[in-house]
Amino acid sequence: MQDLRIALTSMARPPETSQYALAPRLSTTITPRVEFDNESSDTFTIIDISARDRVGFLYQVTKALYDLNLDIASAKIVTEGSRVMDSFYVSDLLRRKVVEPERLGKIKELLLTVLKS
DSSP states (O other), X not given: OHHHHHHHHSSOOOOOOHHHHSOOOOSSOXXXXXXXXXXXXXXXXXXXXXXXXXXXXXXXHHHHXXXXXXXXXXXXXXXXXXXXXXXXXXXXXXXXXXXXXXHHHHHHHHHHHHHHO
16 A cells, blocks of 8 residues: 555656566467458448457557558457457548458458467
């Protein structure tokens, strides 16, 4: 409690503890998955992602989408234990759905690389 009080009332940063930095181990594996939905929305491509959660996960995924020149209009983030099931509503820089198979393949490839790292 004292560490929390110091952290909240000063500029000092409390030391990192390993219990927050490491995700709990699961006995089952979580295979990363990336799926696209261009039918449910008239204006956005929905990217559904399922993978094991870890520190920095959301940052890495959103950075990858940014690097792919995608605009995130909305995101639905769900975490159950160590599994994340996130949905990103995206469009290209011209505010259009992403429908080209080659571009969808590139997006999937990069996201799977990020999810497996």
